[in-house]
Amino acid sequence: MPITEILFWALSAAAIIAALLVIFSKNPVHSVLWLIVVFFAISGHYVLLNAQFLAIVNMIVYAGAIMVLFLFVIMLMNMNADQEPNKSKWMKIAGVLSGGSLMLLLVASLKNSQAIAGGGDAGIGLIQQLGKTLFSEYVVPFEISSVLFLSAMVGAVILGKKEKNLTEADSTN
Amino acid sequence: MIDVWFGLEKLLLIGAIISFSLVVAMYTTFAERKIAGFMQDRRGPNRAGPFGLLQPLADGLKLFFKEEIIPLTSNKSLFVVGPALAMLTAMLTSAVIPWGNQIEIAGRTVSLQVADVNIGILYVFGVVSLGVYGIMIGGWSSNNKFSLLAAVRGASQIISYELAMGLSLISLLLMTGSLSLKTIVEQQMQGGWGGLLGWNILYQPFAFLIFLICVFAECNRTPFDLPEAENELNFGYHQEYSSMKLGLYLFSEYVNMFISSAVVSTLFFGGYDIPFVNEVELANSIGVNMVALLGFLTFFAKIAFFLFVFIWVRWTIPRFRYDQLMDLGWKKLIPLALANLLITAVVILALNK
Numbered sequence: 001m002p003i004t005e006i007l008f009w010a011l012s013a014a015a016i017i018a019a020l021l022v023i024f025s026k027n028p029v030h031s032v033l034w035l036i037v038v039f040f041a042i043s044g045h046y047v048l049l050n051a052q053f054l055a056i057v058n059m060i061v062y063a064g065a066i067m068v069l070f071l072f073v074i075m076l077m078n079m080n081a082d083q084e085p086n087k088s089k090w091m092k093i094a095g096v097l098s099g100g101s102l103m104l105l106l107v108a109s110l111k112n113s114q115a116i117a118g119g120g121d122a123g124i125g126l127i128q129q130l131g132k133t134l135f136s137e138y139v140v141p142f143e144i145s146s147v148l149f150l151s152a153m154v155g156a157v158i159l160g161k162k163e164k165n166l167t168e169a170d171s172t173n
Numbered sequence: 174m175i176d177v178w179f180g181l182e183k184l185l186l187i188g189a190i191i192s193f194s195l196v197v198a199m200y201t202t203f204a205e206r207k208i209a210g211f212m213q214d215r216r217g218p219n220r221a222g223p224f225g226l227l228q229p230l231a232d233g234l235k236l237f238f239k240e241e242i243i244p245l246t247s248n249k250s251l252f253v254v255g256p257a258l259a260m261l262t263a264m265l266t267s268a269v270i271p272w273g274n275q276i277e278i279a280g281r282t283v284s285l286q287v288a289d290v291n292i293g294i295l296y297v298f299g300v301v302s303l304g305v306y307g308i309m310i311g312g313w314s315s316n317n318k319f320s321l322l323a324a325v326r327g328a329s330q331i332i333s334y335e336l337a338m339g340l341s342l343i344s345l346l347l348m349t350g351s352l353s354l355k356t357i358v359e360q361q362m363q364g365g366w367g368g369l370l371g372w373n374i375l376y377q378p379f380a381f382l383i384f385l386i387c388v389f390a391e392c393n394r395t396p397f398d399l400p401e402a403e404n405e406l407n408f409g410y411h412q413e414y415s416s417m418k419l420g421l422y423l424f425s426e427y428v429n430m431f432i433s434s435a436v437v438s439t440l441f442f443g444g445y446d447i448p449f450v451n452e453v454e455l456a457n458s459i460g461v462n463m464v465a466l467l468g469f470l471t472f473f474a475k476i477a478f479f480l481f482v483f484i485w486v487r488w489t490i491p492r493f494r495y496d497q498l499m500d501l502g503w504k505k506l507i508p509l510a511l512a513n514l515l516i517t518a519v520v521i522l523a524l525n526k
Contacts (some may be wrong), residue, residue, distance in 0.1 A: 027248075029248070029251070029313065030251075033251075033310070036306075052290065052291070052292050053292060053295070056292050056295040056296055056298075056299050057295070059299040059302075059303070060295070060298055060299045060302050063299075063302070063303060064299065064301075064302025064303055064305070064335075065302060065332065068302075068305050068306075068309070068328055068332060071306075071309055071313075071328075072309075072325065072328065072329075075309070075313045075321065075324075075325070076321075076325070126291060127291070127292060127295075127352060
């Protein structure tokens with residue numbers, strides 16, 4: 001068995017086991033940490049597909065930034081088992097229904113898809129290729145998505161400011 | 174399929190680099206105390222061995238033999254994982270640093286770099302962004318308010334300064350056009366005066382300054398050592414730790430310093446380039462291996478200088494207040510880095526036309 005295949009199976013097993021542990025961990029902090037393991041395994045898959053840039057960006061953005069924010073929130077919420085509110089039966093049924101339909105959708109869309117053989121062109125995932133494609137072929141969607149991020153940023157700043165104004169207004173009243 | 178010699182070579186190299194970084198980190202603790210002693214007009218450690226040279230060994234032995242306490246209400250598995258992660262992320266970056274040019278052993282050319290990946294700098298950023306977890310997990314799993322506060326402080330500090338760090342490097346990358354650390358070093362070696370005029374510090378002094386400040390913040394060193402602010406937080410995120418687990422936390426800071434000094438020297442000071450010497454001509458007269466050794470020694474001298482700067486600053490400058498820290502990171506360094514980036518881009522465009 002070639003080494004890439006061994007790596008593929010090892011990474012897949014790691015990703016699936018860690019993903020299951022995300023769901024089955026009782027402690028939310030453990031869940032977040034297992035999710036980071038999942039991201040690492042997926043980064044490994046990207047490397048196998050010759051997409052090094054994607055692999056490292058996946059690590060920086062998801063494992064390094066977004067998951068840290070998740071951890072922040074969960075650690076500061078002080079979750080105790082006895083504080084957990086009782087969820088009603090309808091909530092559970094709705095959860096099962098929506099989760100099941102998502103899985104149905106995924107299975108239906110993946111059922112007929114074809115596997116990408118090998119890693120494709122060796123240079124295809126390199127940063128040079130990616131930059132050229134992104135700034136020539138896909139420049140309009142790229143710029144539009146950057147505007148989207150900007151608007152999200154502006155929104156966050158406004159949310160932060162508004163509270164301050166309100167408290168000022170309260171204090172003057 | 175897999176070259177056995179290749180694997181063995183890399184294993185040996187990894188072992189050598191790790192043990193070397195640990196020994197250097199050990200003696201950095203000694204240097205720190207000696208220099209602090211000098212600055213404060215006292216002697217520093219001088220009891221163990223000649224000039225106190227065995228002091229780091231004594232410290233290490235003391236930590237190993239101390240009683241190990243895991244707090245009753247802590248999250249036990251994570252409490253153990255925390256220091257291990259801190260050490261692991263500190264060591265990981267060393268994989269992409271070119272420690273010297275290649276050497277020749279029995280007809281084989283051996284590169285003194287574990288992995289010459291073409292996204293070397295991004296790899297460094299990836300590992301740096303993971304450095305948060307050691308602090309956060311350790312602080313949270315201790316189940317202590319002060320530890321948690323310190324951990325949150327440390328994490329937000331590292332995230333904030335990562336941005337300015339990345340932006341300051343983009344202007345450098347615009348010039349080099351490559352993300353591979355080896356290529357960046359080789360480009361700097363092409364400059365005049367045996368490479369000295371090619372060093373990036375001459376072209377990107379601002380980027381260097383911003384990068385250096387951010388490195389201080391990422392390593393939690395004074396003036397940015399707020400996660401360990403003992404007057405506000407007792408001892409910081411590792412308050413509940415004892416024995417070698419505490420040792421790993423304290424030690425990982427020094428390993429971090431060593432590796433960051435190596436990154437700074439690689440990016441801005443020519444890496445293993447020997448100033449005033451043309452390496453290719455020298456290799457013809459004294460052989461490739463000797464040049465590699467000299468190059469490594471030069472590299473180490475540059476690293477040692479930055480380690481000294483780290484210590485120097487620590488014993489000179491007082492600590493920032495927390496709001497000052499955030500203010501500096503978000504409102505000063507990021508706009509400065511952006512302006513530097515813009516100017517660099519304009520100049521490069523103008524010169525190409």
